[in-house]
Amino acid sequence: MDRRKFLKNSLLAAGVLAGSAIFKQSVFSNTSDTENKKMKILVLTGSPRKNGNSNILADNFIKGATEKGHKVFRFDSAFKNVHPCIGCNKCGMDGPCVFNDDFNFVREHIVDADLVVFVTPMYYFGISAQLKAVIDRFYAINGKIHVPKKAALFMTYANNSSHDEQPIRTHYDVLLDYLGWKDTGRFIVPGVWTAGSINRTDYPKKVYEFGKSL
Secondary structure, X not given: OOHHHHXXXXXXXXXXXXXXXXXXXXXXXXXXXXXXXXXXEEEEEOOOOOOOHHHHHHHHHHHHHHHOOOEEEEEEHHHOOOOOOOOOOOOOXXXXXXXXXXXXXXXXXXXXXXXXXXXXXXXXXXXXXXXXXXXXXXXXHHHHHOOOOEEEEEEEXXXXXXXXXXXXXXXXHHHHHHHOOEEEEEEEEOOOOOOOHHHHOOHHHHHHHHHHHO
């Protein structure tokens, strides 16, 4: 074969192979990027009112997030059996807890969750006792959850004083700082007391859109 023709054919073949490789890499990269956008989300609620205002926020957020294709797990702490932490230290901050209860669901899903959403009404200027019990039990998985995650806070309360919001805001900020998690959004809704009154605001739509935007 003519040397020039041989080199020309070789270069053309190499170009085809390189183009094929680039195409395949592009396809797999795009697929991977698409898959990486799908998140595992754990929603922790604290209201004992099934149709309470904070639970309505949780409902709408989950609707938006699932429509986007994210995998959402919900834990309604007020309707679960979660024993408060007693500080026995048997878990060593990274082992089995002495209480074998519904917290096992949280333990199963929080470790590999990409986003954790805290949803609570303000009860006596703090988060609800039911949700606080769940957070206190983080102690037993402390070593496993000190990894980069995203978090969000949904909070509702009856009055209209931004000063009264500060204890919950501060708790959330300090918790995320300790765990090394990043805040992706907080929705603080004042002036909602009676169950369902949040439906007269635009916050259900806001959290729905937040879920869709992730």
